[in-house]
Amino acid sequence: MVKIEFLGPINKENIEIQAHSLKELKEFLKQDESLQEWLGLCAVALNDKIIFDENQPLKSGDKIALLPPVCGG
Structure with missing residues (x-):
């Protein structure tokens, strides 16, 4: 299982899924309409x-983090 962390304003609970590549993971996440706007904007950390x-x-055991763009001052 791969753990996925949704950071910052994405506002979703972490999940664990079975995925063998980043491409497979992306296809799984595209099914969630609330994530579609974020998938094109986020950096991905493994x-x-x-x-x-x-x-x-x-x-199994890998941790993926979706990192949304941020700004600050």
């Missing part, structure tokens, strides 16, 4: 390191 490759393999 075990606290930003990743970009949708073919990145995932293994």
Whole structure:
């Protein structure tokens, strides 16, 4: 199982799912209408390191964090 954390204003509870790649995870998350606006905006971290490759393999115990853009002053 892969743990997914939704940070900042996404306002969703963390979940755990079975996914073997970032691409597979993205397809699963697209099914949730409340996440659709965020998926194109968020950076993705795998075990606290930003990743970009949708073919990145995932293994049980991995932690994925969706990082929405933020601004501050």
